[in-house]
Amino acid sequence: MNHNFNFNRFWLLVKRQWTENKIIYTIIWGLVSSGMVFLGIFFDKFDNAAGIFLYFLVGAVITMATFPRWSDFGRSAGYILIPASVTEKFLCGLFYGIVLYTLVFCLTYFIMTYLVTYAIVFFFFSNNLLPFHEVITNAINDIRPLRSYFVYFLTLMFAQSVCLICIIRFKKNQLLIFFLVFLAIVFLYGIGMHKLMTEIVNPKGIIIRTPGPFLSVMTPDFGYSKDINNQYVDEFFSFTKLIGNFNRWIWFAVFAMLYLSAWFRLKEREL
Amino acid sequence: MIKIKGLTFWYSKRNLVFENLSLQLKEGHIYGLLGKNGVGKTTLLKLITGLSFPKSGEVIVDDAIPGNRQPVFLSGIFLVPEEVSLPSMTAMKFAKTYGCFYPSFDLVQFKEFLERFEVKSDQKLSGMSLGQKKKALLSFALASNTRYLFLDEPTNGLDIPSKAVFRSILASSFSEDKTIILSTHQVRDLQSLIDTVIVLENRKIILNQSLDRVAQKFTFGHSLLAPVSGEVLFSTNSEMGQTMMTLNHSGIPGNVDLETLFSASINIPEQLSAVLDN
Numbered sequence: 153m154n155h156n157f158n159f160n161r162f163w164l165l166v167k168r169q170w171t172e173n174k175i176i177y178t179i180i181w182g183l184v185s186s187g188m189v190f191l192g193i194f195f196d197k198f199d200n201a202a203g204i205f206l207y208f209l210v211g212a213v214i215t216m217a218t219f220p221r222w223s224d225f226g227r228s229a230g231y232i233l234i235p236a237s238v239t240e241k242f243l244c245g246l247f248y249g250i251v252l253y254t255l256v257f258c259l260t261y262f263i264m265t266y267l268v269t270y271a272i273v274f275f276f277f278s279n280n281l282l283p284f285h286e287v288i289t290n291a292i293n294d295i296r297p298l299r300s301y302f303v304y305f306l307t308l309m310f311a312q313s314v315c316l317i318c319i320i321r322f323k324k325n326q327l328l329i330f331f332l333v334f335l336a337i338v339f340l341y342g343i344g345m346h347k348l349m350t351e352i353v354n355p356k357g358i359i360i361r362t363p364g365p366f367l368s369v370m371t372p373d374f375g376y377s378k379d380i381n382n383q384y385v386d387e388f389f390s391f392t393k394l395i396g397n398f399n400r401w402i403w404f405a406v407f408a409m410l411y412l413s414a415w416f417r418l419k420e421r422e423l
Numbered sequence: 424m425i426k427i428k429g430l431t432f433w434y435s436k437r438n439l440v441f442e443n444l445s446l447q448l449k450e451g452h453i454y455g456l457l458g459k460n461g462v463g464k465t466t467l468l469k470l471i472t473g474l475s476f477p478k479s480g481e482v483i484v485d486d487a488i489p490g491n492r493q494p495v496f497l498s499g500i501f502l503v504p505e506e507v508s509l510p511s512m513t514a515m516k517f518a519k520t521y522g523c524f525y526p527s528f529d530l531v532q533f534k535e536f537l538e539r540f541e542v543k544s545d546q547k548l549s550g551m552s553l554g555q556k557k558k559a560l561l562s563f564a565l566a567s568n569t570r571y572l573f574l575d576e577p578t579n580g581l582d583i584p585s586k587a588v589f590r591s592i593l594a595s596s597f598s599e600d601k602t603i604i605l606s607t608h609q610v611r612d613l614q615s616l617i618d619t620v621i622v623l624e625n626r627k628i629i630l631n632q633s634l635d636r637v638a639q640k641f642t643f644g645h646s647l648l649a650p651v652s653g654e655v656l657f658s659t660n661s662e663m664g665q666t667m668m669t670l671n672h673s674g675i676p677g678n679v680d681l682e683t684l685f686s687a688s689i690n691i692p693e694q695l696s697a698v699l700d701n
Contacts, residue, residue: 420476
C-alpha cells in the first residue's frame with residue numbers, strides 16, 4: 153500500500169466529500185447560478201468585476217466547507233483518523249476547491265449568463281433581443297482571451313492557499329480572519345508595488361495613480377500618471393521578457409510555498 | 424502491541440499532563456483506563472491514535488509511529504470520542520461511505536449491531552439523539568474490526584438496556600488479536616468487560632494490573648460495621664455501608680470492586696504496589 157498517494161483511496165475521499173457535503177455544494181451552486189441570472193438580466197451582461205469577486209468569495213466558502221471545523225473535536229478527529237494520507241486529503245480538498253469548482257463555475261457562468269438569461273429575456277422581455285447566434289458569438293469572444301482569465305485563476309489559488317492556512321491554523325472565525333489577512337496582503341502588495349514602481353522609474357513629477365495594470369503574475373508592464381505643472385501625463389513601462397518570466401516564476405513559487413505550508417500545517421495539526 | 428516509553432506531554436508548559444510515562448499494552452486484552460477528571464485519559468488516547476504528538480519520549484503501535492498518520496496505521500485503529508459529531512447522512516450511508524476505508528469492515532455485522540441497539544439504519548445521523556448517535560458510531564467502530572479500538576467514555580449517553588447490549592456486543596466481537604482500551608469513570612458499567620486496569624494520577628500510571636492478579640491478592644466486601652483496623656487495607660463509605668479491601672490470604676480469587684480498587688490506588692498507591700509487585 154502506497155503511503156503517500158493511492159488513487160483508490162483518493163477517489164474514496166472524493167466520494168466521501170461529495171456524500172457529506174452535497175447539500176451545501178448544491179445550495180452554493182444554486183445561489184451562484186441565481187446571482188448570475190439576476191446580474192445577466194438586470195445588468196445586460198454579467199459584470200466582470202462582480203464575477204471575479206464572486207469567484208474568489210465562493211472559492212473561499214467552498215474551501216471552508218471542504219476542510220473540517222477544527223473547533224469541533226469529534227468532526228476533526230474523524231477527519232484526521234480517516235485511513236488516507238495527508239497528501240490524499242489535501243489533494244481531495246484542492247480537487248474540490250480548485251479543479252471542480254473552477255470547471256463548474258465557468259460552465260455555470262456560460263450557461264446561466266448566456267443561455268438561461270437569453271431564454272428568460274426571450275420569454276419575458278422579448279423586445280430588443282439580439283439574435284441567439286450573436287449572443288453566443290459574443291460569449292465566445294468574451295471567453296476567448298483565456299490568458300487574461302489565467303490571472304484570476306492564479307489569484308484564486310493565492311486566495312485559496314491563504315484561506316487553507318487560516319482554516320487549518322485557527323479554530324474559530326476562520327472566514328473573518330481569512331478576509332482580514334487577504335485584504336492586508338492585497339493592501340501591502342499594492343503599497344509595495346507602488347513604491348517599487350516609484351523607485352524604478354524615479355519620476356520627476358508626483359505620481360497620482362497607476363493607470364496601467366500592477367506588476368503581477370501575467371503583466372510585466374506597468375504605468376502611472378504624473379502631475380507635471382498641473383498636467384497629467386501617463387507613462388507606461390515594460391520589462392524585458394526575461395524579467396517578465398522571472399516575475400511569473402516568483403509568483404508560482406509563492407503559490408507553491410503557500411500550498412506546501414498549508415499541507416505541512418495539516419500534517420502537523422494536533423487536537 | 425502499544426509501547427509508550429518516557430512520554431512527556433503538556434498543553435502548556437506550566438501544566439504537565441504526563442511526565443516520563445511508560446506503558447505496554449498487549450494484544451488480547453480489554454484495558455480499563457481510569458482516572459479522575461482532567462488527569463489525561465483522553466489525552467493518552469489522542470497520543471496513541473496520533474491526534475496529538477509527544478513532547479518527548481515515544482509512542483509506538485505495531486512498529487508505527489501514530490503521529491505519522493500513515494494510512495496502514497489508521498486503517499488498523501478506531502477511536503470513538505466522548506463527543507460524537509457525525510455528518511448529515513443515514514447510518515447506512517455513513518457505513519458505506521466510511522466502511523470502505525477499513526479492510527475488515529463488515530456491513531452485515533454493522534446492520535446487526537444497529538438492530539440490537541434499536542437504531543434505524545435509514546434515519547439521518549444528524550437528527551438522532553446523543554445516545555442514538557453514540558450507538559451508531561459504536562456499531563460502526565465494532566463492525567470495522569480494527570486491531571485497536573479506543574473507546575472514550577463509551578457508555579456516556581447510553582440508556583440502561585443499551586449499556587447491556589454494548590457489553591454483550593463488545594464481548595462477542597472481541598478476539599485474541601485485538602486490543603481494546605476503554606477510558607471511563609463509570610466503572611460499574613464496564614466492570615465485567617475489563618481484564619486489566621490502568622489508573623492515571625499525577626502525570627503517571629499508578630496502577631497497571633490484571634484483574635486476575637488483583638483478585639488473587641485482595642478481597643472486596645461490604646459491611647455495615649466500621650472496619651477493624653489492622654485487617655483492612657482500605658475502606659470507603661458506600662451506599663451499602665463500608666466497602667472494604669483486605670488482603671486475600673486464601674489466594675482464591677473473588678470479585679473485584681473496581682470503584683474501591685480505584686479509590687485505593689489513589690489513596691494508598693505504595694501499599695497497593697507493594698502487595699501486587701510481591
